[in-house]
Amino acid sequence: MKPWGVLILGLVLGLAAGLVYTWVIAPPEYYDTYPPLLDKAHRADWIEMTALAYGAEGNWNRTQLRLYGLTEAEIRPVVAAVLEQAVAAGRPIVVLQRLAELATFYGVDTPAVRIYSGKAAVVPTPHAATPSPTPTAVPPTATPVPSTPTPSPTPRPTLTPISPTVTSQPLVTARIVSQTFTCEAHPYITVSLMLSHTITVRRREQVEWLPLPGREVWLLWEDGADRAVTGFKPEIGLDIADFAVEPGHVYKLYLDIPQGVPLTTIQVEPCAVDEGEGWVSRFLVLLEEMPPD
């Protein structure tokens, strides 16, 4: 063998031996690392703590930074497990909702996620807010709530009575008594907040609805929130609060305080084919009942 051939042979052998040593036997030890370089158990622990911290703090941006660089495939099962454990442990509803929100973001779809993210109806328990006699303006039929607007040749509002607000929260002050859908190029959600009270006229009880101005209505979505006050535009009604909404978001509607179980969850959907192009807008009537004396 020629000398240069021997040199190359030695080079190859030295290179192979050196790489085995540096990559397998004695790889560099890292300091100043970041979470994705933690071992598997500690990565899972980091994700679990991040989920719990989001449940406690509700800081979305910080949560995203904490999970930066970790794969969704790794985050998903941990977040789902954290939610299940939190449900089993009876954690506060706010924590469960935040965990469900986080789980939803990472594509987890379990019954717990559906319940606490407001995507599934919860059968009201007997001790939950029981609807009082329905005012005559809204016929108490058991028609299911349509997910799309009623098809009609013109974008004429259709009144659809719906069942009382379904919630596991015992202290509900208002409930949705009707929803009207229209097809609009620029979708909106309008809320009419009314107070129902019973008056006695000539020894006969009558239910009367009054507008409730000055109340805060909140709309929360994945990365934002909006607030409107009823009666802010008196020319359209003392009971009215309205929001411009955008397709692609899931909105949660709250009254007074944006906490707890939302009154409803709304997704802006495209109009039915025969209604033309546009987005479904909603007119919700919220009824607050005067507590009995």
Added chain:
Amino acid sequence: MRRLFYFCVGVGLGIGLALLIGWGLFPVQRANSSPAMLRRDYQEEYIRLIAAAYQVDGNLTLARQRLAALQAASPTAPLVEVTERWIAQGKSTAILTPLVQLARDLGVNTPAMQPYLQGGTP
């Protein structure tokens, strides 16, 4: 003899090249580090996460285990150090309270932490 010399030179060059590649240019990146190897700011975030998680799950044993993963001389030392430094920096009560409450539940209570324990219980 000359061939042996060339062979040794080749092996030496190969090893040198391998060290350069294996430790310098293309080091193997294994996700096998521990919280103790995290960068300082991530370690602080880790401590903050431990305290926040403890606020929700109330699992003191787990919180202690997590702190021990930082491999400090005393498991509570990093918690106390971060908490006192952040108190001195004037961080918000929302950040400090969980840390102080965890420290207290782990049996640590320093004068600087006292004001944050006046408000209530965890």
